[in-house]
Structures are given as structure tokens and as C-alpha cells.
Amino acid sequence: MEIAVLGWGSLIWKPGGLKITGPWSPDGPLLPVEFARISQDGRLTLVLYSGAQPVQVLWSRSACASLEEAVADLAGREGTPKKNIGYVSLFSSDFRCSAVPEALDTIREWGKAGNFDAVIWTDLPSNFERNANMAFNPDNAVTYLAALKADTFQKAKEYIMNAPEQVSTPVRRHFEDIFRWLL
8 A cells, every 4th residue: 555644743853763765855734734743741742723724744755565554553653542543545535634634635535646546644633722811812822831940941842943844834943033043
């Protein structure tokens, strides 16, 4: 099977044991991605986010022989259950896309145009509002970051600065303006 793995965050610079066959290509689909998830260690991380400004994500080819194996491989890399891995089979009606369901058609069309059999991605939802106790927007993301302890702030900064340059979201640009980071 030809399976594309979509990425926009740490998968790109730290794939770990993810089984991919080549480098990350910058010509993935345009998807609504934003720094809208608070990770277990307190960093703000990139996730699909409904209403976000679409950015072009990256992709690589999975070395796995089946969709089931590729989903399990990405779940293992992400340290999450398989239910948090989105996928679409391009030769059946089988799919899972829960974080931002409206992204499915874009992913499906991109996968068809690339002659893939399937496309997979990390499908974690935003948890910012629940975990930060405030609405998600650029100003509140800055407020959240500014309140972090120094070591957690440094990890958050490293994640943001390591994100692919093409993943230039409104929140990322706001961080750059407020904190004077050279991204």
C-alpha cells in the first residue's frame, strides 16, 4: 500500500521510531492547524483546529505494508491510542476524522491527487479551553505561555521554534511579535 503520513509538528524534526521511507515533503494539503493543544508537559502544540487559517502541512511515505500497521505505528510514535489517529482509505469508504471533520474532504482529495491508497494523521483535538480555563485566541495563548515556569516555557518555545517554517499560523506570528522570537 502507498500510505501518506501527514505532519505539521514534532513528527517533522523528531520522527522517533516512525516508519517512513523518505524525507518530509512540503507539499501536503492545506489544513486548519494551530497551536491549540496543551501537551502533558505543558507545551502548546499544533493540532487540527476548526476555524484555523489553513496552512500547508508536510507529508512522508509510510514504510508500513497496511493501513492498520501504519495507524498503529503513528499511534506508537505519538504515545496515544489508535483512536486518536485519523485516516482515510481512498479505495473504500473507511475513515476516521473526529478532531476537525470538515478537513476530511481536503485530505481525501489531496490523497487521490497523489495516487495514495490511504492517508493518516494525528487526530488529537484542542484542549486549550478546558486546560487553560480561557477561550482559545492569540492573546490568551500568549497569556498561557507567559505564565509557564521557566523550564516549561523553554520547552514550549523550542517546540514553537522547531515547527516547520511553512506552518506560519496567526498564533505563531503573535508569539513572534510579543516575545520577539526570530522564527
